[in-house]
Amino acid sequence: MFHPLPLFIGLRYTRAKRRNHFISFISLISMLGITLGMVALIVVLSVMNGFHKEIQERILGMASHATISSAEPGGLANWRELLARVRAAPDVVGAAPFVEIEAMLMSNGQTNAAMLRGILPAEEDQVSDLRTDMMAGRVEHLIPGEFNIILGVELANALGVGLGDKVTVVTPQVNATPVGIMPRLKAFNIVGLFEVGMAEYDRGAAFMHMSDAARLMRLGEDHAEGVRLKITDMFQAPRTARAIAATLEGYYRVSDWTQVHRNFFAALRTEKRMMTIILFLIVAVAAFNIVSTLVMVVTDKRGDIAVLRTLGASPGTVMAIFMVQGTSIGLVGTVLGIIGGVLLGWNVETIVASIEQAFGVHFLDPSIYYISALPSDVRASDVLRIAGGAFAMSVIATIYPAWRAARTDPAEALRYE
Known part of the structure; x- marks a missing residue:
């Protein structure tokens, strides 16, 4: 050889x-x-x-792959039409409406900042794992008009509250009163606790029904701020979300998980x-x-x-x-x-x-x-x-x-x- x-x-x-x-x-x-x-x-x-x-x-179990939200104040009155068009787009496996509020939560003399997200319990499963992360209570307890709220476990511990207690939500919007300008306050009933395993959400996030969030934000009745998307390939989320937004009439803000959590x-x-x-x-x-x-x-x-x-x-x-x-x-x-x-x-x-x-x-x-x-x-x-x-x-x-x-x-x- x-x-x-x-x-x-x-x-x-x-x-x-x-x-x-x-x-x-x-x-x-x-x-x-x-x-x-x-x-x-x-x-x-x-x-x-x-x-x-x-x-x-x-992170992506709580945050969506991408969001398409209104560029105009007042939210979206036609969010159902937008939701149907988004769900019909290729590469989209789920979509749900939302309203987000940056607010302060107060209870027992304790104050903590949090991002409040208004959701529809029946739709939320398509874009997040909130239901599987629940430690106490149920997502279905978010009933419109009852002003119920679900808190992260660490946020509840920081405020010294638990299931069945009340927490006061202070929003950036203000009310004009005879004694001057006052921040808008609203008491919510705690009907659930969740734990993701990320301090960003466990200590800084809470969920309520979308209609209650819209009322706090003084949006129109049955309005949404935008639509959250779940994409087949999350690494294609930037391209897919912008391609969908390009087919829509009007102006929309588009963001995705690579931007929100870039750092x-x-x-x-x-x-x-x-x-x-x-x-x-x-x-x-x-x-x-x-x-x-x-x-x-x-x-x-x-x-x-x-x-x-x-x-x-x-x-x-x-x-x-x-x-x-x-x-x-x-x-x-x-x-x-x-x-x-x-x-x-x-x-x-x-x-x-x-x-x-x-x-x-x-x-x-x-x-x-x-x-x-x-x-x-x-x-x-x-x-x-x-x-x-x-x-x-x-x-x-x-x-x-x-x-x-x-x-x-x-x-x-x-x-x-």
């Missing part, structure tokens, strides 16, 4: 038992270093992906990017250990190099031989790293749970952290990038020692043989 000479000799050197066992030890350490570095990088990025996915799902998700991407760079340094250190390994191999094989040169091997052939040898170390380390990293990434939740059960500890204490399990999301794109980067560094690390080997002078090398 035909074998290219550099590949044949390079692999033979890799398999052969060397006289210098220290060189073999350094080669093994380099290989294991690449493997462990890749395993650490794949597992850490998988766990970060899992956390990011969990947080993203919780938060940008911070997550930056965190992942920096963690990737930091952990890649571990792989880089291991990969460049190949340099020291090959330098010692070249020194050990000076006689062999001289014989090959005298038999007609070109400097390029000699260089290729040692690049094959170093690359094979990197290739084996990369393959083992992929296998170990993917297997550990797939089972990290089970492994961590077993360790917690065996030693009676909690790495993520449920009383402190909202996410008490260790989520993991192994992505093929991350694994391929890591493997490609590790293998590329291994190849680069072989260039200098192989070049040194190609510059070996046969006469000088054979003088003392």
